[in-house]
Amino acid sequence: MSKQIIRTDQAPRAIGTYSQAVRVDRTVYLSGQIPLAPETMELIEGDMSAQIRRVFDNLRAVAQAAGGDLSDIVKLNVFLTDLNDFVLVNQIMAEYFHEPYPARAAIGVAALPKGAAVEMDAILVLE
DSSP states (O other): OOEEEEOOTTSOOOSSSSOSEEEETTEEEEEEEOSBOTTTOSBOOSOHHHHHHHHHHHHHHHHHHTTOOGGGEEEEEEEESOGGGHHHHHHHHHHHOOSSOOEEEEEEOSOOGGGOSEEEEEEEEOO
C-alpha cells in the first residue's frame, strides 16, 4: 500500500488536524471543502451560487494536485445547512460534471465550520 499526503496552495489549507487529501494507491480521499478563498482563508462574499462554485473549484484544485480532476470523482458528499439549496447544487453541478456522474449523497446539517452553508468531500479513483 502506497500512501501520499496531497497538498496545494490552490485550495484552502487545512484548518484543523487533517490533510487536504490522502492518496492510497489509485484512490484519493478529499477532505471536506467549504467556500473559503485560498488566499485569505475567509468565506467568500456572494450568494449561494458563488459559494457552491467556490467549493467545486476548491475540490478541483485538490483533485488536480493529486493528479486527477473532478471527472475522476466516484463519490461526492454534499452537506447543506438548508436542503432547499439542493436544486441549486444540481444546477451548478451540471456545469462541473458530465455523465457518467459520480455517486452522491446530500445531507442536511445543523451547522458547518466557520458558519458555511455548504461543504463537500469526495473520493476519486485515478487511472
